[in-house]
Amino acid sequence: MTVTELWAHPVGDRKTRIDLTDLPDGLDLLHAFYGFAADVTADQLLRDETESYANVDGLETHGRSATVAVDVGQYGENGKITDVETMAEKDTYDSGDAISVVTHGLFTLPRGSTSALVFVERSSNRSGVLRLLDLFRHKFRLAYPDHILEATSVVESEAWLKYADLTRVSAFRRKPRSDRADQGDVKAAWGELAHTLVPASGNRTLPRAIYDQLTAGEISASEVLGFTEFEDTTDVEVTLERNGRKKTFVIGLEKRPTLSYVLSNHGEEQWSTDRIRQYVFGTHIEELYRRCGFTWGATDSVGTWTDDDRDVRLEVRGGELEAAE
16 A cells, blocks of 8 residues: 655645645535545546556545545456366456456545545555546646646655665676677676675674665675676665565665555455555554644544535536546
8 A cells, every 4th residue: 555645736836735625716625536536437537548447436434534445457358267276267358358456545634734645555556546546636627727736655754764674785787788799798698687685694684884875875886796897787776674564666766765555465355445444544644644744633533524525526617537648
């Protein structure tokens, strides 16, 4: 599960964030999202260019949140369905059939906040919630032509990065092309040779100082991984671990990796809507809103919606929703 921050600003002024619970016409973005998710159709969510199917399968409200279940899948290929216990063929499918799974999204927004946090469940790196958010942002622009609704992936905190353990350092070895030709390096034709440093037998981690010195430029990957003076290195990839979470990223390209939480592993039962919501409410949401400068309190997790809340819709002032990319 990843987390996406939504925030809005006037066109041409990214420094001024607006209160998402009091939009220019007085609407609340949380209620507007609920109304959008209730009305959007599978045809609108379909993406032919990526052969991706999505359809809203369920929608629930609790306090200052709306939980959406989205059926998401791929189509465009012919194949068969096999029972892995008996290895017998059970059925077939063609290019017009979508093989799908349900993923969830939890849209949260405390009163007075300029940030809305959306917790996005993924299955095999797929999530129909992201497509839903793309269309919602497009409709927001049609409703408020003078404002833009931005979406930003929430990254790990500086504290996580500061105290995480280093468990792997890796880079590819590259010789200059002239050297490859002169030496007849057959392996170069097969691919790139990677050098990887992992903890010694019996140890769980590498010295944290290696990561700190690599990021500060005090040592090079060649020194750490044993490259010769005639060999170049590609980008250096590291793996950090802390509190059960593992992040792999390239130094310099992603100094603070995207925040993500593991809900279930292979072979484990998929979490229910209620379990996902209780997990978010009970663990991470207060800390993340605190990082945004706002408070998620106990009262934000409870409470019922009125019919007026559910009836809120964004008023499109021009354009068509189907035109969204």
